[in-house]
Amino acid sequence: MSLQIDQVPTRFETFRPASAEECRTLVDAFPAIDLDDYVQLVLHSNGLGEVFDEGRDRFVHNMLILPVSKALDESGQLFSNRVFALGRPGIDGITFSLLPGNAAVFAHYPIDDEFVAVADSLSALLTGWASNSIRL
Numbered sequence: 001m002s003l004q005i006d007q008v009p010t011r012f013e014t015f016r017p018a019s020a021e022e023c024r025t026l027v028d029a030f031p032a033i034d035l036d037d038y039v040q041l042v043l044h045s046n047g048l049g050e051v052f053d054e055g056r057d058r059f060v061h062n063m064l065i066l067p068v069s070k071a072l073d074e075s076g077q078l079f080s081n082r083v084f085a086l087g088r089p090g091i092d093g094i095t096f097s098l099l100p101g102n103a104a105v106f107a108h109y110p111i112d113d114e115f116v117a118v119a120d121s122l123s124a125l126l127t128g129w130a131s132n133s134i135r136l
Contacts, residue, residue: 014045062090
């Protein structure tokens with residue numbers, strides 16, 4: 001992954017790293033999906049929260065990248081583990097997702113049950129989201 005965790009923009013909140021065991025469970029559950037970049041990220045920060053500043057208050061508005069346990073739960077609930085639920089942009093129930101056999105990140109629109117590519121990789125998603133160049 002070209003985006004290193006120490007280069008994550010300040011508008012993202014980082015968390016304690018995922019354990020190696022959590023990552024093995026994840027990879028075993030999704031053998032047809034390339035999770036290398038996600039695993040590399042969560043070994044540094046188990047999820048990324050999008051931070052909003054309101055005066056003196058600073059809070060995580062949504063989980064742009066889900067922690068491992070939440071990603072496993074949502075992947076099962078939303079997609080019966082056929083698709084990996086990567087994160088949430090906090091808009092209209094959309095889920096960022098990874099599909100089998102494809103390195104791109106997709107936005108899943110639940111109303112139409114449609115997947116639309118939004119970034120070529122997880123790194124491109126993070127840099128694009130931080131620069132406001134990704135539109136949903």
